[in-house]
Amino acid sequence: MQPSYEILRYILNKVKHIDDYYAAVLGELELLVLLALLRLGNGTYGAEIRREIAERTTRDVPVSSIYVTLDRLERKRMVVSYVGNPTPERGGRRRTHFLLDTAGQKALGRAYRTLRAMTDTLEGRLENF
Numbered sequence: 001m002q003p004s005y006e007i008l009r010y011i012l013n014k015v016k017h018i019d020d021y022y023a024a025v026l027g028e029l030e031l032l033v034l035l036a037l038l039r040l041g042n043g044t045y046g047a048e049i050r051r052e053i054a055e056r057t058t059r060d061v062p063v064s065s066i067y068v069t070l071d072r073l074e075r076k077r078m079v080v081s082y083v084g085n086p087t088p089e090r091g092g093r094r095r096t097h098f099l100l101d102t103a104g105q106k107a108l109g110r111a112y113r114t115l116r117a118m119t120d121t122l123e124g125r126l127e128n129f
């Protein structure tokens with residue numbers, strides 16, 4: 001007996017949603033990079049993202065780690081990059097700028113809602129740690 005078209009469609013739809021869910025799970029540095037990009041605005045570059053993370057978290061993250069993370073986020077289609085025009089103050093070198101893509105926005109929203117749900121009513125206890 002062969003499965004019906006509706007059953008196959010249902011199974012394929014579930015698999016697609018599972019893939020979307022796991023693709024959107026963020027590591028800690030990925031989350032920090034996406035939050036910094038959201039805070040700084042589209043078109044920012046790696047060194048600015050690194051500075052923002054360092055100022056807000058007091059973590060000194062190597063710039064190479066930021067670019068590796070941005071590359072991984074771009075492969076996940078959460079950010080998009082473009083190369084800007086050369087500037088005189090950089091000796092004619094071009095900067096790579098980054099934009100937050102739709103998948104990155106969705107992943108950030110999901111991470112934020114998850115964190116809020118897990119910390120609901122724990123604020124007082126967490127501040128004591």
